[in-house]
Amino acid sequence: MSLDNVNHGELLALRDTLRSFAAARGWQAYHTPKNLVMALIVEAAELVEHFQWLSGEESLTLPAEKLTAVREEVADVLIYLIELADVLQIDLHAAARDKIARNALKYPAPD
Amino acid sequence: MSLDNVNHGELLALRDTLRSFAAARGWQAYHTPKNLVMALIVEAAELVEHFQWLSGEESLTLPAEKLTAVREEVADVLIYLIELADVLQIDLHAAARDKIARNALKYPAPD
Amino acid sequence: MSLDNVNHGELLALRDTLRSFAAARGWQAYHTPKNLVMALIVEAAELVEHFQWLSGEESLTLPAEKLTAVREEVADVLIYLIELADVLQIDLHAAARDKIARNALKYPAPD
Amino acid sequence: MSLDNVNHGELLALRDTLRSFAAARGWQAYHTPKNLVMALIVEAAELVEHFQWLSGEESLTLPAEKLTAVREEVADVLIYLIELADVLQIDLHAAARDKIARNALKYPAPD
Numbered sequence: 239m240s241l242d243n244v245n246h247g248e249l250l251a252l253r254d255t256l257r258s259f260a261a262a263r264g265w266q267a268y269h270t271p272k273n274l275v276m277a278l279i280v281e282a283a284e285l286v287e288h289f290q291w292l293s294g295e296e297s298l299t300l301p302a303e304k305l306t307a308v309r310e311e312v313a314d315v316l317i318y319l320i321e322l323a324d325v326l327q328i329d330l331h332a333a334a335r336d337k338i339a340r341n342a343l344k345y346p347a348p349d
Numbered sequence: 350m351s352l353d354n355v356n357h358g359e360l361l362a363l364r365d366t367l368r369s370f371a372a373a374r375g376w377q378a379y380h381t382p383k384n385l386v387m388a389l390i391v392e393a394a395e396l397v398e399h400f401q402w403l404s405g406e407e408s409l410t411l412p413a414e415k416l417t418a419v420r421e422e423v424a425d426v427l428i429y430l431i432e433l434a435d436v437l438q439i440d441l442h443a444a445a446r447d448k449i450a451r452n453a454l455k456y457p458a459p460d
Numbered sequence: 461m462s463l464d465n466v467n468h469g470e471l472l473a474l475r476d477t478l479r480s481f482a483a484a485r486g487w488q489a490y491h492t493p494k495n496l497v498m499a500l501i502v503e504a505a506e507l508v509e510h511f512q513w514l515s516g517e518e519s520l521t522l523p524a525e526k527l528t529a530v531r532e533e534v535a536d537v538l539i540y541l542i543e544l545a546d547v548l549q550i551d552l553h554a555a556a557r558d559k560i561a562r563n564a565l566k567y568p569a570p571d
Numbered sequence: 572m573s574l575d576n577v578n579h580g581e582l583l584a585l586r587d588t589l590r591s592f593a594a595a596r597g598w599q600a601y602h603t604p605k606n607l608v609m610a611l612i613v614e615a616a617e618l619v620e621h622f623q624w625l626s627g628e629e630s631l632t633l634p635a636e637k638l639t640a641v642r643e644e645v646a647d648v649l650i651y652l653i654e655l656a657d658v659l660q661i662d663l664h665a666a667a668r669d670k671i672a673r674n675a676l677k678y679p680a681p682d
């Protein structure tokens with residue numbers, strides 16, 4: 239499947255939902271990029287916390303309850319990332335595709 | 350637009366691209382959840398670094414060059430988040446939708 | 461007061477206390493540098509969480525209860541930093557003094 | 572050695588040095604707690620970056636060059652922690668001792 243053929247609506251639809259969500263609660267004034275990067279790294283750290291005392295191998299086979307908690311933290315990171323991209327008017331999907339293209343040049347695959 | 354009607358292929362397409370990318374370079378062995386959450390928070394911090402000495406207001410109007418750098422860091426966070434979700438077999442889009450639904454119950458909008 | 465004249469025992473005394481603490485609980489096996497840097501950044505993020513929605517000005521005048529919580533997080537960061545330095549056999553105080561000296565060369569004070 | 576008998580000047584001496592350093596460069600206006608916790612977590616993440624792809628075992632035996640870089644990052648974390656404690660008027664050493672005492676109650680050592 240080529241990246242060019244997929245529907246690009248998924249992240250934009252989440253963005254629209256989150257935008258309405260914040261507006262309905264009057265949270266926009268708090269959503270400066272400075273504040274949102276702080277919220278983002280806090281959620282990233284809540285993710286790190288689940289893995290800090292595990293071995294690499296243990297981290298691959300989480301108990302169901304922990305996996306559920308991790309799934310929530312992963313969602314929180316995505317949510318703040320989408321909100322940050324929104325206030326900075328960054329197209330998250332295009333940014334990721336561009337970065338992957340740059341990485342392909344930077345780290346050529348062995349033959 | 351309802352979230353139910355969008356094509357859900359965007360994040361999965363990025364996941365597939367990143368999966369091939371890592372496989373072609375023999376990086377899968379390094380991609381344990383433990384290592385990936387570390388890489389994720391490192392990228393989140395590179396994002397934080399751009400904003401640490403700015404006021405909230407300044408953070409809303411970045412110079413073009415800084416915005417370009419921030420766009421790359423935002424992409425890096427998304428890339429590692431997709432890779433982490435992949436090794437944990439978490440559907441990132443479903444996780445975000447579920448979390449937004451839970452947040453709507455937790456923080457009811459004022460009338 | 462010159463830095464050269466102070467007693468250097470404070471951080472080493474904390475280190476000794478923390479070393480006994482971990483040994484008495486059988487925690488040393490978990491105290492690899494990799495795990496400790498994860499624990500350290502988790503505590504740093506708990507600190508960030510207290511400030512994420514505050515303005516710079518508000519962050520200077522915390523309510524008493526919040527300040528008490530922040531004081532605990534600050535302590536946690538120092539504790540993990542001392543434990544990390546210990547397992548890596550880094551003299552924390554000497555490292556800080558060396559870094560300040562390097563910073564003085566890198567950022568000369570205006571006349 | 573009891574913690575009560577050590578000279579408590581080490582962290583205060585570093586604080587005084589850092590206070591003069593910032594004053595001489597006109598940096599105090601930037602040193603709000605909000606900004607300093609951001610700078611702190613950025614330095615913590617630079618530490619994490621050195622360990623993200625290493626196994627726990629590898630993290631215990633760093634090559635000399637990497638250890639030198641890690642030593643600098645450890646120093647940076649301590650420096651920002653001292654500056655943060657200073658603007659919040661927290662006695663870092665007392666905070667750490669209080670927290671260790673609380674931890675001793677929370678996690679009693681097995682007999």
